[in-house]
Amino acid sequence: MYTLKMVTAALASVAIMAAPALAHTSVEMANIADAAVLETLPDAFSFSFGQPVGLIAFSIRTGTGETVETGFQPPKAPAKTFSVPLPDLAPGRYTFEWRTLSKDGHPMNGKSSVELK
Numbered sequence: 015m016y017t018l019k020m021v022t023a024a025l026a027s028v029a030i031m032a033a034p035a036l037a038h039t040s041v042e043m044a045n046i047a048d049a050a051v052l053e054t055l056p057d058a059f060s061f062s063f064g065q066p067v068g069l070i071a072f073s074i075r076t077g078t079g080e081t082v083e084t085g086f087q088p089p090k091a092p093a094k095t096f097s098v099p100l101p102d103l104a105p106g107r108y109t110f111e112w113r114t115l116s117k118d119g120h121p122m123n124g125k126s127s128v129e130l131k
């Protein structure tokens with residue numbers, strides 16, 4: 015009986031933890047998969063969320079942590095899909111980092127890495 019109570023309590027706490035996360039949608043599809051190794055970089059990074067979000071920041075970092083100039087301008091309207099033009103990049107490892115604003119006003123960070131051959 016004691017064990018069953020413990021399990022029930024554990025399940026309940028998982029459910030409570032999961033509820034707010036539903037409003038915080040993350041990337042569901044992208045034209046460059048996380049950890050992709052590419053010969054050629056697409057002209058843009060296109061990524062989609064489960065629900066409309068505001069894309070408030072997008073940046074690219076090199077493998078040594080330097081920021082690459084992207085000229086990113088945050089779109090004015092929330093959307094489910096964004097297409098961020100990518101600069102010409104030399105071979106190397108890069109991390110795309112973004113920040114979105116959920117419908118409920120909470121910011122969320124996301125990132126994806128790519129290796130360019």
Ligand SMILES: [Cu+2]
Pocket residue numbers: 034037038116118119120
């Ligand atoms: Cu929230």
